[in-house]
Amino acid sequence: METYNIDKIRADFPILKREVNGKPLVYLDNGATTQKPVSVINSIAHYYSDMNSNVHRGVHYLSQISTDAFEVTRRKIQFFINAPEDRQVIITKGTTDSINLVATCYGRAFIQEGEEIILSAMEHHSNIVPWQMLCDEKGCKIRVIPMNDKGELDMDAYRGLFNERTKLVAVTYVSNALGTINPVKEMISIAHAHGAVVLVDAAQAIQHIQVDVQGLDVDFLAFSGHKMYGPTGVGVLYGKEELLNAMPPYQGGGDMIKDVTFEKTTYNDLPFKFEAGTPNIEAGICLNEAIDYISSIGLAHIEAYEHELLAYTQEKLSQIPGIRFIGTADQKCSVISFIIEGTHPYDVGVILDKLGIAVRTGHHCAQPVMDRFGIPGTIRVSLALYNTKEDIDILIAGIQRAVNMLV
Amino acid sequence: MTINEIQDELIEDFAFYTDWMEKYEYIIQLGKEVPLIDEQYKTDEYIIKGCQSKVWLYPEMKDGKVYFTADSDAIITKGLVSLMVKVLSGHTPKEIVEAELYFVDQIGLKEHLSPTRANGLLSMIKQMKLYAVALQVNA
Numbered sequence: 001m002e003t004y005n006i007d008k009i010r011a012d013f014p015i016l017k018r019e020v021n022g023k024p025l026v027y028l029d030n031g032a033t034t035q036k037p038v039s040v041i042n043s044i045a046h047y048y049s050d051m052n053s054n055v056h057r058g059v060h061y062l063s064q065i066s067t068d069a070f071e072v073t074r075r076k077i078q079f080f081i082n083a084p085e086d087r088q089v090i091i092t093k094g095t096t097d098s099i100n101l102v103a104t105c106y107g108r109a110f111i112q113e114g115e116e117i118i119l120s121a122m123e124h125h126s127n128i129v130p131w132q133m134l135c136d137e138k139g140c141k142i143r144v145i146p147m148n149d150k151g152e153l154d155m156d157a158y159r160g161l162f163n164e165r166t167k168l169v170a171v172t173y174v175s176n177a178l179g180t181i182n183p184v185k186e187m188i189s190i191a192h193a194h195g196a197v198v199l200v201d202a203a204q205a206i207q208h209i210q211v212d213v214q215g216l217d218v219d220f221l222a223f224s225g226h227k228m229y230g231p232t233g234v235g236v237l238y239g240k241e242e243l244l245n246a247m248p249p250y251q252g253g254g255d256m257i258k259d260v261t262f263e264k265t266t267y268n269d270l271p272f273k274f275e276a277g278t279p280n281i282e283a284g285i286c287l288n289e290a291i292d293y294i295s296s297i298g299l300a301h302i303e304a305y306e307h308e309l310l311a312y313t314q315e316k317l318s319q320i321p322g323i324r325f326i327g328t329a330d331q332k333c334s335v336i337s338f339i340i341e342g343t344h345p346y347d348v349g350v351i352l353d354k355l356g357i358a359v360r361t362g363h364h365c366a367q368p369v370m371d372r373f374g375i376p377g378t379i380r381v382s383l384a385l386y387n388t389k390e391d392i393d394i395l396i397a398g399i400q401r402a403v404n405m406l407v
Numbered sequence: 408m409t410i411n412e413i414q415d416e417l418i419e420d421f422a423f424y425t426d427w428m429e430k431y432e433y434i435i436q437l438g439k440e441v442p443l444i445d446e447q448y449k450t451d452e453y454i455i456k457g458c459q460s461k462v463w464l465y466p467e468m469k470d471g472k473v474y475f476t477a478d479s480d481a482i483i484t485k486g487l488v489s490l491m492v493k494v495l496s497g498h499t500p501k502e503i504v505e506a507e508l509y510f511v512d513q514i515g516l517k518e519h520l521s522p523t524r525a526n527g528l529l530s531m532i533k534q535m536k537l538y539a540v541a542l543q544v545n546a
Binding site: 021344345346347350351354361362376377405406 | 427428431432435459460461480481482483484
């Protein structure tokens with residue numbers, strides 16, 4: 001691909017030059033977090049050297065430039081996900097924080113005893129536990145969309161789960177454990193036909209595929225900055241304006257109020273109503289650079305490049321004797337999960353680490369997925385825009401070495 | 408041999424292996440030598456939490472000394488638990504509770520003590536000492 005200059009891209013990520021255990025780093029744990037381009041790293045130093053000040057408060061110069069920069073990020077995100085208004089972009093701590101916000105604020109106000117929430121069998125724990133906590137509190141119920149042996153959701157079963165008590169559907173766009181891309185657009189329209197709202201967990205999608213909240217007609221969308229080449233500790237909740245306006249906030253504090261007396265407090269407007277306290281200003285501001293970085297390459301190019309690399313990885317891995325892929329959906333991105341007959345994922349992970357190769361092993365915070373496939377965990381390779389076929393070749397050699405030691 | 412004499416012997420053994428691969432092959436070998444836990448004790452009651460892999464550990468008191476049997480579904484973890492059993496098994500509860508396990512660091516396995524490794528070596532040590540305390544009280 002002419003437009004995809006992989007050498008230049010790799011040069012933008014300083015950490016890729018380092019060694020681990022005496023070997024050049026091969027970083028294939030991007031589903032856990034991505035590495036940061038130099039523009040993001042520099043912007044963090046720039047923020048503290050040049051701008052540091054609290055936002056949305058001071059009349060003084062530094063507070064104004066910090067606030068402006070923070071709000072630039074909000075608008076960047078707005079355009080990045082095609083949100084109608086920037087006030088629909090709530091800056092949170094991350095995906096988990098965003099989901100908890102909806103489970104708490106929307107859930108407490110609009111989901112009552114006996115009503116139902118639909119989740120999928122492939123959710124990350126962070127899209128299960130907040131809803132369980134809500135159900136414990138309110139007496140509502142969780143129903144689960146099953147999946148087939150390929151790791152694809154059973155859409156007929158999904159349609160069959162709806163009834164007059166169904167209030168909300170929470171589903172992941174891309175499975176962190178399987179790599180399945182779920183048909184969220186179709187799922188949203190089915191849910192809307194039954195009068196249910198939909199939250200999409202886009203933590204594993206936002207860095208790989210173009211997400212258009214209006215095109216999807218999604219009610220809530222959650223994602224994290226650190227999985228899209230940005231800083232840790234910042235994330236996004238997008239919501240439809242009428243829903244966000246109707247939801248009471250759950251965290252009180254500075255920034256989220258209009259007037260406070262000991263008798264009564266009136267809340268601020270969107271988005272500040274949901275942003276109590278001093279936010280992670282540095283991360284919020286520097287996320288801007290991450291979005292610029294992705295945009296400078298273009299998500300369409302990233303998608304095509306990663307798709308080809310995924311196919312290459314799949315093909316090379318399939319030549320390893322005894323390999324069993326966990327998650328073989330027709331629509332996949334970035335993630336390849338597998339086990340190798342006669343080995344434990346943990347053992348393979350330890351040997352790969354010794355060879356400078358970073359993968360994730362274990363249940364990937366998706367224990368129900370592991371139970372579904374009757375395995376203790378998998379080895380997970382997750383790709384990013386800077387990975388190469390050479391990375392995969394080193395991985396394959398590493399796995400072969402591990403298997404030789406372990407079997 | 409005292410706990411420290413066993414530790415010193417292991418440190419000497421490991422000094423022989425300079426390459427990480429040889430070291431891990433030795434650990435894997437040690438795993439094969441672990442006194443295996445009786446199948447009837449491979450239950451949730453004897454499982455050690457905090458491990459990515461499963462570890463079962465069963466303590467028994469004989470003539471005032473604690474003897475451990477163990478197993479794991481991952482072979483490197485099995486090697487690590489085998490090391491711990493080698494060092495701590497066959498000693499009095501008091502000796503086990505008071506043991507300072509300096510060998511882990513010295514044989515270059517310090518990284519396995521880090522909580523992020525999730526192999527549960529720390530949990531293993533903690534559990535073995537807890538068993539010793541419990542057996543000491545019951546003795």
